Amino acid sequence: MSEIPIEKFAWLILFLPLVSVALISLIPGIKSRPRVSAQISIAAVVVCFLLTSILYFVLQNSGQQQFPQITATWLQVDYLRIDIGLKLDALSMMMMLIVTGVGGLIHIFSWEYMKGDPGYSRYFACLSLFIFSMLGIVMADNFLMMFIFWELVGISSYLLIGFWYERPSAADACKKAFLTNRLGDFGFLVGILLVWATLGHRLNFDALKQYLDKHTLEFAGVATAAGLLVFCGAAGKSAQFPLHVWLPDAMEGPTPVSALIHAATMVAAGVYMLCRIYFLLDVSGSHALEVIAWIGGITALLAAVIAIQQNDIKRILAYSTLSQLGYMVMAVGTHGPTPAMFHLTTHAFFKALLFLGAGAVIHAVHHEQNIWKMGALRKKMPTTFVTFTIGTLALAGCPPLSGFYSKDGILGQAMETHHYGLFILGLLAAILTTFYMFRLVFVAFYGAPRSEAADHAHEAPGMLKWPLIILAVFSFIGGVIGIEGVYGKFFEPEKVEHVASWVDGIMAPINDSPLAAAFGILAFLAGIAAAFAFYWNKMVDPLPEKLGFLSRLMRNKFYFDEFYEHVLIPCTQEALAKLANGIDRWIIGGFMVRGTQGTTEFIGRALRLVQTGSLQTYAFLLVAGVALVLYLILAR
Incomplete structure (x- = not known):
């Protein structure tokens, strides 16, 4: 370990993407050469991945769970000390590999996909800013640093979702994402302040955990409130009910952006944060985990139901992401940070694969996104079809794929x-996930071409295919390469058992929880059978006629957007406006401003009465004062 400059590597990993942003944005000679901008951005993330891989293997070979703390003091005021600290342990380094590895493949895919776009250089600068922000969240060793980078991720997502800002829909989508996340972030900030005030003015995660172990009773009274307030931040970033409405609209950005947001970065931040501060949630007497688990479960099912009647290929995948995030949050709530992070990792592989595959399809059919205007693409795009099917099988939970x-x-x-x-x-x-994903596959890749663009589609070029192939490999083998063991050793080292052989790894679900595994396989078979029955060789969707009003509810996302826009927001705005008006008029303007002014004026008028300029008055007041003093002395 001593031979590797760990601290230098760590700072390089964090700041290389930011250097890329500065070079692309501030040097005119680079900004005006789009391909050079892309090369700098890709090089930065690839180098970050290589450095992270080196540190990860060094850590694994050392037999330890983390490197020594890397800290630089930012500022210190009295007892408040704010550090920029880098936490390099098994949890953060696995997440860093996901961010830089999957993010790097998305960068490479974007090289060809975004070719010819007038904002090409700006696009790669925004990608680098996103990677920098996400790495800051992952590597943060304290709440304040995490929150700063948390907000930077929000800004980055705003820039990328609204990349084509000249489109009104894109401009509205990025504002919606930004404002929805601000609601969650407000709760997150209040939760951080509550933890800071309760647990000895500490923000560092290790220090908080050590203090909490000794002073659990101090925190027990506010544990539920603090846990749920902090969870608000995760509900915003990871789009949990009822803050789920922004994520489907995030599809207005370029398709690689959707892959970046939905697979490797932004939406994963909420789940990662919950696992990082799990010790604050799993406190005796706290009911936060119970609430978190049910919100995750409701989100998983709600998003799956809505996805059944979506026709936009990217929107189907967006609701799939919502559903899978619900699974991860549910896992955390059921005292399972290990399965939550395991699913986060495998999901990064197959969801990035599915979004990039969708991008290849959209690219091939001249930017058509309606699956009912596709068809027969498996013959036109065999590589995309095979890789997309692998991603679908992994998402649906088909053994022995990673999902x-x-x-x-x-x-x-x-x-x-x-x-x-x-x-x-x-x-x-799980049943619905298999159903709507194979609905997508059967409609888009099988049957007859439903449009001229689909009839003339062609396979994606090499620069688009290779990221798909690499992600397909990991989507296939990701479940048996030891990822779960890494997380299990981190969260529950005393429960991790040695796996005798790779056969034991393949059979682990059946050996550990045979009933759950059996139900999972039955769910997969039921979903694919239903999809085949309804959508094999169908030219139109049969469900709207069969489901009627329920189909319209699903297609219109149960009218959550309309409810928020026409009921909740106006009522809230009116109530807040009246409250703000009352505070301004009666407290600030009345009591504080006019009260202070009136009090000062009254005292001034009273004092002015004794300033008459008359010697007789002054003599009288002097004698009266002396008499009052004598009375007070003699009356004792």
Whole structure:
């Protein structure tokens, strides 16, 4: 370990993407040469991935769970000390590999996909800013640093979702994402302040954990409130009900941006944060985890139901992301940070694959996104078809692909902790996930071409294909390469058992939780059978006629957007406006401003009465004062 400049590597990993942003944005000679901008951005993220890989293997070979703390003091005022600290442990380094590895493949895919766009250089500068922001969240060793980078991720997402800002829909989508996340972030900030005030004015995660171990009773009274307030930040970033409405509209950005937001960065930040501060949630007497688990379960099922009647290929995948994030949050709530992070990792592989595959399809059919205007693409795009199908199978939980292992871990966790209601919600969501994903595959890749663009589609060029192939490989093998063991050793080192062989790894779900695994396989088979029955060789969607009003509800996302726009927001705005007006008029303007002015004026008028300029008056007041003093002395 001493031979590796760990501290230098860590700072380089964090700041290389920011250097890329500065070079692309501030040097005119680079900004005016789009391909050079892309090369700088890609080089920065690839170097970050290589450095992270080196540090990860050094850490694994050392037999330790983390490197020594890397800290630089930012400012110190009295007892408040604010550090910029880098936390390099098994949890953060696995997440860094996801961010830089999957993010790097998305960068490479974007090289070809965004070619010819007038904002090409700006696009790669925004990508680098996004990677820098996400790495800051992952590497942060304290709440304040995490919150700063948390907000930077919000700004980055605003810039990328609204990349084509000349489109009104894109401008509205980025504002919606930004404002929705601000609601969650407000709760997050209040939660941080509550933790800071309760636990000895500490912000560092290790210091908080050590203090909490010794002073649990001090925190018990506010543990539920603090946990749920901090969870508000995760609900915003990871788009949990009822703050889920921004994520589907984030599809207005370029497709690689959707892959970046939905797979490797922004939406994963909320789940990662919950796992990082899990010690604050899992406190005796706290009910925060119970609430978190049910919000995750409801989100998983709600998003899956809505996805059934979406026709935009990117929007289907967006609701799929919502549903899978619900699974991860549910896992955390059922005392399972290990299965949550395991599913986060495998999801990064197959969801990035699906979004980039969708991008290749959209690129091939001249930017058409309606699946009912596609068809027969498996013959036109064989590589995209095979890789997309692998991603679909992994997402649906087909054994032995990665999604089977990670999703089975979540279902098994719910059953093991006796959350049977959540287990049923997860199982229903699993059936629907398989159903709507194979609906997409059958309609887009099978049957007859439904448009001229689909009839003349062609396979993606090499620069688009290679990221798909690499992600397909990890989507296939990701469940059996030891990822779960890394997280298990970090969160529950005393429970991790040695795996004798790779066969044991393949059979682990069946050995550990056979009933959950059996139900998971049945859910997959039921979903694919239903999709085949309804959508094989169909030219139009049969469900709207069969479901009627329910189909319209699904297609219109249960009218959440309309409810927020026409009911909740106006009522809230009116109430807030009246409250602000009352505070301004009666407290600030009345009591504070006019009260202070009136009091000063009254005292001034009273004092002015004794300033008469008459000697007789002054003599009288002097004698009266002396008499009053004598009376007070003699009266004792």
